[in-house]
Amino acid sequence: MRRAPQDPLAAAISRPRWRRWAARLPPRWLAGGPAVRAGRGLVLLTGLLVLLTVPLLAPPAGDWLVVLGLAAADLALLAASTAVPWDRLPARTLLAFPLAQMAGLAVLGSATRTVTGAYVPLFVLFFVYVGLHLPPRTAYWLLPAALPLYLLTSEPLDVQVVVRTLVVACVWVVVAEVLAGTVRRQRAAADLLVRDARTDPLTTIGNRRDLEDRMTLLAPGDTVVVCDLDHFKQLNDTRGHAFGDQVLREFGAMLAGSLRRGDHAARFGGEEFVLLLHGSGTGPALDVVERLRQTWAERGGATTFSAGCATLDDVTTAQQALVAADAALYAAKRAGRNRTRSAEAADGWGPRVEAETPLEP
Template sequence: MRPDPEDGTTRRPRGGDLPWAPAWLRAGTRRVPARWRAGGPAVVAGRALLLVTGALLALTVWVLAPDAGDTLVLAGVSAAALALLAGSAVLPWHRWPVRAALVFPLTVMGALAVLGTSTEHLAGAYVPFFVLCFVYVGVFLPPRTAFGLLPVAVPLYLLASDDLDLTVVVRTAVVVCTWLIVAELLAQLARRQRAAADVLVRDARTDPLTTIGNRRDLEDRMTRLAPGDTVVVCDLDHFKQVNDTHGHAFGDQVLREFGAMLAAGLRRDDYAARFGGEEFVLLLHASGTGPAMDVVDRLRQTWRDGGGATTFSAGCATLDEVTTAEQALVAADAALYAAKRAGRDRTRSAEAADGWGPRVGADTVRDLSHEF
């Protein structure tokens, strides 16, 4: 996951995920069709802001007994909001900074200003919606965004209010302070919650000994593999003897050093995880089997040059249009055992593993594991 350039928090892999939000909000978001979850949490919440304000207007406006002119203005404002709502499902939000979602609270505040200046019965009735807009800004947009919104929000608030007098001026000064306090407090709280959620996610997906990925994280990463990507399974040779001779503390240090070597020796887009015990899995993107074996050979040389306590064997399998990631993992594991049978401290590809193909069955691997 990459840091968000706007606020330093971690951007989620799926736009509708809000792990720091209340359970009811997360559950409701998951029920929204994927098309309407596009754009990230700020955009999803912006759509909700439009819907909530529209629903409250529809439920309460009849109490104010609007005349025909008021109804016409209200219909025009509603049509504009619905057009933005529909357009938000197709806009390329991923290309824009997160503050592009300001279009949602600005639309709400602009609509309230139009109602305040163009109607007789609705002026001033819905200015509390400005607070809701700043709550949205505080929760879903980076800190200090509210300060940048003020030069637009204050004139729109005055337009949405009743006739301008000294009372309105004093009230405006009070509500501006309230907006800023509420928005900034919520922004700091949301930032802390996101940071705490990031720590939990990172801990849940990181092997505590080697600090590279763990099996849970590996399973998620494997769902993103494509044809041409290569799965490599590495296993430290005679690791039990290392533990028996030098003790488990020394063995743990060997695992830590091996994990650090993998993390430092791979390309930025490649990935390493501890699969279990002394076994590690590498995911090499767009490499092909030949280049992947070259990468492993380079890692082996680095490990030797660094004085590795033991050697390692490896097996490679490259995905194609009909090979799944799980099948490639099984094939790479089978190739690993072929490397061990050939004398260890070497790499074998699935195609060269004594006739095992990339779609070898899991039972074959289990049978081979008993030999080692």
């Protein structure tokens, strides 16, 4: 089957060319997360800008030694960054990237005559990095080190340089804080959109999309349970859809409040719900469903529910277990409702549906 051509615009938005190039790098150079990768990019960008523009300043041979020494230090920093366990360190540890580059520019500005003051605009780039990748107010932590390093990079100290330093320091902080606040709001909005996209609006538990994503994480020993409210259509017809919606809300709330931590409930569609019980096995899963049945009865549920369950093994996929649990559910319906049946695995998940000990209707 030929794959449908991808929209070029969508491809360009989802995977820019620089990301395709970066994907070819060794995995250790991509380790550490986006902020660490951006820190390495900051080091590379700063070093390349200096190396490519220093020749325009015609420095003497002695100045070139300083430039090449700083380039070697950048390479050493990049290599060292691949061995640091960034995920175990505080976020402010990432200040090592801009601080190292500031220190390098300070050495360059103070040790050479031709380069002094040429690269002070790069300091704003370091605060842009802080604003984009570190928590708000981190710029204030960087400022005490940035000011003296900036003065070392600048021309000889005088009143004009001092005033300019105070102005640019305000600009640095404003840029970093505005970016940090914008990033935080965008992330909050993105999290809200993701949560809304994965939540059933009526019951406020997971929806089918959320369920499909979570099913990819199931492992042998996990159990899929499919629950269906009995005679729900009759309930809607006799008492109205508003009452039926309230029953669905109450059932979803009962599931969310009664499952173990790590287990998950989602509305599969209509009055059908799916539970993912991690590491339970068939026997304990049946006990969980029975406790849910008792809790639902104690809350005065307007109707009973039937359930089917299937436990994954080494040759069973999550989707096969879902199909088997659904078949077991309909076996429970045929057996009189208000009961649970389990599906035992056969080759390829036939499935073979076997009745467990019936629960009293």
